Amino acid sequence: MVGRSNCTCDRRNVIVLAMELRVLTEPQQGATFDQQLAVARLAEECGFTGFFRTDHLQREGDADGMPGPTDAWITLAGLARETSRIRLGTLMTCSTFRNPGHLAIMVAQVDEMSGGRVELGLGAGSFAGEHHALGIPFPPAKERFARLEEQLALITGLWTASPGHPYSFQGQYHAVRDYPALVRPRQSPHPPLVLGGPGLKRTPALAAKFADEYNADGVSPAECAAAYDRIGAACEKIGRDPAEMTFSAVVTICCGSDPAEIALRTNTIAVKGGSDFTGHAANGATGTPAQVAERLRAFEEAGASRIYLQLFDLTDLDHLRLVAEEVLPQLS
DSSP states (O other): OOSOTTOOOOOSSOOOOSSEEEEEEOGGGSOOHHHHHHHHHHHHHTTOSEEEEOOOSSOOTTSOOOSOOOOHHHHHHHHHHHOSSSEEEESOEETTTSOHHHHHHHHHHHHHHHTSOEEEEEEOOOOHHHHHHHTOOOOOHHHHHHHHHHHHHHHHHHHHOOTTSOEEEEOSSOEEEEEOSOOOOSSSSOOOEEEEOOOSSHHHHHHHHHOSEEEEESOOHHHHHHHHHHHHHHHHHTTOOGGGSEEEEEEEEEEOSSHHHHHHHHHHHHHHHHHHHHHHHTTSEEESHHHHHHHHHHHHHTTOSEEEEEESOTTOHHHHHHIIIIIGGGGO
């Protein structure tokens, strides 16, 4: 992309936003660590509040996926030492990839390395292809959700266990036996937990029980509102105030200064994102800065107080600069 290479973000005059904007990247579609670092640093410089990435080990759709792959938590550990303010996390860590006790230790360590800036999005897994390719078991959805519930209890248990009292957990699928209660993240009582998904019953129940944030991914504002209502009802059912939870949305973004720039970015992102981009773009924010800002306000009106701007092309830093300079001020 050309035309904005000399542009810089100046956040000395802080813009107070009605909603919080973060960046979500899809490195499995093709990105090196250095490219992810460049995006994270620019996002921090430009006033975005978070850099998040997906947790996939293989490209999705028909993109070529080069260069890649990179591991989510190894990447976040590196970014923790190379950034200073921006929040870091996953949407979502795949629960089938890692032993949950080991994952609790990994996340706690990265939280310490970052000075307490980590958030854990945890999901049941969705991409069967990468599991089959790498020989990772991929149980049916019902079992994956049962495992996810156990993992949430186990991980938060390890993080909050009383010092001096060994921690044990016994579930149907996972167990911890007399493990020293020394797994301590920097944040207290633990890093924020993010859950998401379109489920009508199991997802709302898990979110109400465990989540600090519920995220709706790739759906319309109306669908977001309906999902938020389900989560709110599930919270009230167990006596939890829904106001305690953050409601967020993932919005695929494609912004340009004029029709030619919009078309060029749309084509480039379609190649990078493959069919995954095509599926998300219909509910995303495409157009001029004014059109993108208007679309993001629709998600705010649906109940989202935090938006993750989904980026597929991590080589186009000018795209992020344009959003920072011409979209963010319209949302103040």
